[in-house]
Amino acid sequence: MTTVVFCGYCGKELGEVDHSACAKRLRVIDPPRFCSACARRMVVQVTPSGWTATCSRHGEITSG
Ligand SMILES: [Zn+2]
Numbered sequence: 001m002t003t004v005v006f007c008g009y010c011g012k013e014l015g016e017v018d019h020s021a022c023a024k025r026l027r028v029i030d031p032p033r034f035c036s037a038c039a040r041r042m043v044v045q046v047t048p049s050g051w052t053a054t055c056s057r058h059g060e061i062t063s064g
């Protein structure tokens with residue numbers, strides 16, 4: 001089974017290009033814009049406690 005994982009910030013495949021800058025952005029403040037499983041653009045909502053990002057296929061993730 002091959003699992004392709006996509007960058008949550010730029011939507012490109014991990015391993016294809018260097019995503020260290022993306023990872024830094026995501027760690028600091030930015031919610032992910034793309035689903036890491038399918039690279040669909042997610043619906044992002046900022047909440048008082050952080051954010052939620054919803055993929056139409058894979059559901060919702062939150063900042064925790
Ligand atoms: Zn990236």
Ligand SMILES: [Zn+2]
Pocket residue numbers: 035036037038039040055056057058059
């Ligand atoms: Zn998805």
